[in-house]
Amino acid sequence: MLTFPPPPETTSAIETLRREVRDFLAVELKDRKPMDRARTWTGFDADFSRKMGERGWIAMTWPKRYGGHERSALERYVVMEEMLAAGAPVAAHWISDRQSGPLLLKVGTEAQREAILPKIARGECFFAIGMSEPDSGSDLAATRTRATPVEGGFRVNGTKVWTTEAHQCHYMILFCRTGTQEDRKGGTSQFLVDLKTPGITIRPILDVAGEHHFNEIVLEDVFLPQSALVGKLGDGWDQVMGELAFERSGPERFLSSFVLLTELIRELGPDASDEAKAVIGRLTGHLMTLRYLSRSVAGLLQKGENPALHAAVVKDLGALYEQAMPDVVRQLVGIEPSLTSGNDLSEVLGYITLTAPSFSLRGGTREILRGIIARGLGLR
Amino acid sequence: MSESDEIVLDSTRRLFDDLFPRDEASRRDETAWPAQAWASVEELGLPLALLSEDQGGFGLSAETLAGIMALAGEAALPLPLAETMIATRLLGVSGIEAPQGPLSIAPAPSGGRIQATREGAGLRLSGVLPRVPWGAQAAGIVLVADTAEGPCLALLRPADYRVSAGKNLAGEPRDDVALDGAIDGAFVRPGDCAARDLKALGAAFRAMAMAGSIGRVLAMSVAYANERVQFGRPIGKFQAIQQNLAIVAGQAAASAGAAAIAAEAVSGRGGRLAMAAAKLRTGEAAGIVASIAHQVHGAIGCTHEHSLHIHTRRLWSWRDEFGNEAEWSRELGEHVVGLGADGLWPFVTSL
Numbered sequence: 001m002l003t004f005p006p007p008p009e010t011t012s013a014i015e016t017l018r019r020e021v022r023d024f025l026a027v028e029l030k031d032r033k034p035m036d037r038a039r040t041w042t043g044f045d046a047d048f049s050r051k052m053g054e055r056g057w058i059a060m061t062w063p064k065r066y067g068g069h070e071r072s073a074l075e076r077y078v079v080m081e082e083m084l085a086a087g088a089p090v091a092a093h094w095i096s097d098r099q100s101g102p103l104l105l106k107v108g109t110e111a112q113r114e115a116i117l118p119k120i121a122r123g124e125c126f127f128a129i130g131m132s133e134p135d136s137g138s139d140l141a142a143t144r145t146r147a148t149p150v151e152g153g154f155r156v157n158g159t160k161v162w163t164t165e166a167h168q169c170h171y172m173i174l175f176c177r178t179g180t181q182e183d184r185k186g187g188t189s190q191f192l193v194d195l196k197t198p199g200i201t202i203r204p205i206l207d208v209a210g211e212h213h214f215n216e217i218v219l220e221d222v223f224l225p226q227s228a229l230v231g232k233l234g235d236g237w238d239q240v241m242g243e244l245a246f247e248r249s250g251p252e253r254f255l256s257s258f259v260l261l262t263e264l265i266r267e268l269g270p271d272a273s274d275e276a277k278a279v280i281g282r283l284t285g286h287l288m289t290l291r292y293l294s295r296s297v298a299g300l301l302q303k304g305e306n307p308a309l310h311a312a313v314v315k316d317l318g319a320l321y322e323q324a325m326p327d328v329v330r331q332l333v334g335i336e337p338s339l340t341s342g343n344d345l346s347e348v349l350g351y352i353t354l355t356a357p358s359f360s361l362r363g364g365t366r367e368i369l370r371g372i373i374a375r376g377l378g379l380r
Numbered sequence: 381m382s383e384s385d386e387i388v389l390d391s392t393r394r395l396f397d398d399l400f401p402r403d404e405a406s407r408r409d410e411t412a413w414p415a416q417a418w419a420s421v422e423e424l425g426l427p428l429a430l431l432s433e434d435q436g437g438f439g440l441s442a443e444t445l446a447g448i449m450a451l452a453g454e455a456a457l458p459l460p461l462a463e464t465m466i467a468t469r470l471l472g473v474s475g476i477e478a479p480q481g482p483l484s485i486a487p488a489p490s491g492g493r494i495q496a497t498r499e500g501a502g503l504r505l506s507g508v509l510p511r512v513p514w515g516a517q518a519a520g521i522v523l524v525a526d527t528a529e530g531p532c533l534a535l536l537r538p539a540d541y542r543v544s545a546g547k548n549l550a551g552e553p554r555d556d557v558a559l560d561g562a563i564d565g566a567f568v569r570p571g572d573c574a575a576r577d578l579k580a581l582g583a584a585f586r587a588m589a590m591a592g593s594i595g596r597v598l599a600m601s602v603a604y605a606n607e608r609v610q611f612g613r614p615i616g617k618f619q620a621i622q623q624n625l626a627i628v629a630g631q632a633a634a635s636a637g638a639a640a641i642a643a644e645a646v647s648g649r650g651g652r653l654a655m656a657a658a659k660l661r662t663g664e665a666a667g668i669v670a671s672i673a674h675q676v677h678g679a680i681g682c683t684h685e686h687s688l689h690i691h692t693r694r695l696w697s698w699r700d701e702f703g704n705e706a707e708w709s710r711e712l713g714e715h716v717v718g719l720g721a722d723g724l725w726p727f728v729t730s731l
Contacts, residue, residue, distance in 0.1 A: 292637040378602060
């Protein structure tokens with residue numbers, strides 16, 4: 001049986017940090033409308049990220065010599081959850097803080113760390129994830145983008161898709177093939193790619209809301225120096241799997257739609273019906289439970305464990321919770337989802353309705369996660 | 381978890397395994413009161429576990445409390461351990477000596493089913509307490525009754541009431557207890573405090589037991605899926621079954637998280653609303669898990685002969701005892717709606 005140990009105890013220092021973050025957000029987000037708050041970790045705002053960097057709220061757990069702040073995983077967790085609950089636009093630095101930076105910290109070369117990590121910590125350096133391809137989605141090991149050894153480095157050809165915000169990012173961690181197609185997992189590696197490198201073309205892929213977050217990245221004879229290799233040649237698969245616990249367990253997996261819940265409560269007002277109260281209470285109880293589990297995983301990460309299975313469970317539960325929310329709202333208040341109605345709740349509902357399907361796709365589909373859980377149960 | 385807490389958990393696990401072997405066929409028809417088993421549980425000191433160490437208890441951590449109740453749920457323990465632990469603590473706090481033997485609890489029933497009036501330091505009671513767990517076996521029942529002067533805690537002794545036997549869907553005793561008489565002031569304590577919140581405490585303990593039971597149902601379902609062969613392979617090799625059991629594992633994790641929240645609330649952090657959250661979350665999980673577990677087990681799981689129902693019938697009972705999901709959701713929702721939209725997040729993070 002999978003056990004979730006009690007999360008690390010909160011301390012007065014942590015609660016002081018929480019108040020500092022709330023005070024900061026009260027000023028910074030004063031005029032931010034609910035519709036914009038609904039785009040929190042999909043809200044790209046380089047200025048906001050830089051301000052967070054100034055306050056030491058990026059790279060919080062990293063060593064000071066790389067620009068980090070040597071704070072605990074729980075302190076980092078508090079900053080993340082406060083940002084998401086308030087609907088702060090954290091997309092710009094989110095991926096570099098959550099997984100690209102930690103990857104470099106773990107397996108990158110000293111030169112890579114020194115060049116990149118302090119810039120991430122300042123909120124000035126943003127990363128995209130180059131994993132999926134047109135023919136390699138859930139089946140990540142089917143990757144066909146290939147880095148071929150050449151004099152002084154590698155030549156890369158292939159196409160990456162769904163690379164979120166790549167058009168506004170500085171770097172991409174590229175997952176691609178360096179061995180044979182038959183050696184599905186062992187024949188893969190990761191590279192640090194400057195997105196301004198000649199041969200890279202970035203094209204938008206608009207999402208169902210008509211917004212530009214996704215991109216297609218075509219790599220044509222892109223030269224990467226030997227120094228761009230991240231970790232060991234052939235270790236790509238294992239390194240990616242190590243990143244996933246960070247990617248899957250965080251509070252963004254159940255707080256993406258939090259603004260919809262608060263706007264629902266605002267709309268219902270103090271005279272909500274008993275039925276509405278029951279709905280709000282149920283959602284609150286689920287939220288409290290998810291937060292407990294997610295903080296428990298933060299504690300495991302702090303101890304240096306790789307709670308990949310725990311993370312898969314949290315992400316699956318979080319997606320179920322969030323995807324049910326639009327339906328709950330529309331049945332309670334009889335309001336139409338719309339991106340242009342001028343009504344806060346209707347607009348947030350419209351936005352979440354359009355983005356909710358992606359909650360059980362991004363970061364590993366529901367079916368893949370449940371396959372991982374089934375393996376953990378001893379069924380595969 | 382401290383070393384002494386680990387010892388408590390280990391000895392509890394061994395005792396429950398000895399007393400109630402997992403899924404033994406004889407457990408299908410449990411009816412008699414297992415006096416010997418209760419004596420062994422008392423000997424281990426579990427009924428006193430919630431008391432502080434100077435009161436003769438263990439001074440349990442929340443984690444260990446959740447662990448003990450999960451073991452009770454896994455074992456489908458046919459004993460009023462939760463009820464006795466709660467009653468013993470309330471009596472200890474109130475300075476009333478607890479009678480020897482198993483105890484039970486009865487929250488103030490709604491709808492005026494109990495008339496309670498103060499008589500000097502004592503209390504006059506009439507009416508029926510419905511579905512009191514192990515009412516007939518209990519050496520005493522702790523009741524919180526509403527009077528015109530406010531709530532009163534009272535210890536009822538067997539001479540104070542008449543019992544008519546009943547049971548829940550799982551066959552556990554749930555007896556109606558009829559009252560008509562005066563309770564001496566020595567057994568009555570007026571006053572209201574969260575620690576006396578019998579209904580919420582009952583809900584918190586049921587939530588913890590449900591988490592244990594759900595864990596056991598998951599383990600049974602995985603074991604069965606790996607054994608049962610159809611179409612030339614174990615059914616657990618089929619993705620449809622794997623995906624369903626992954627759902628059960630998710631619900632089991634959520635239940636364990638909710639049970640931990642309940643245990644912390646019993647230990648003083650979070651209070652009644654945290655207990656509400658725990659009960660509504662585990663109650664919801666119970667329904668989902670029982671349904672998928674029976675689907676995985678197929679027809680054999682629907683028989684009296686198979687032991688799955690030892691657990692699923694308890695889940696179907698416990699989710700409705702001490703308040704169902706709707707009731708606790710309404711109460712938690714009422715609080716949140718009262719806090720307003722901007723009060724939700726500070727509330728959630730304060731727990």
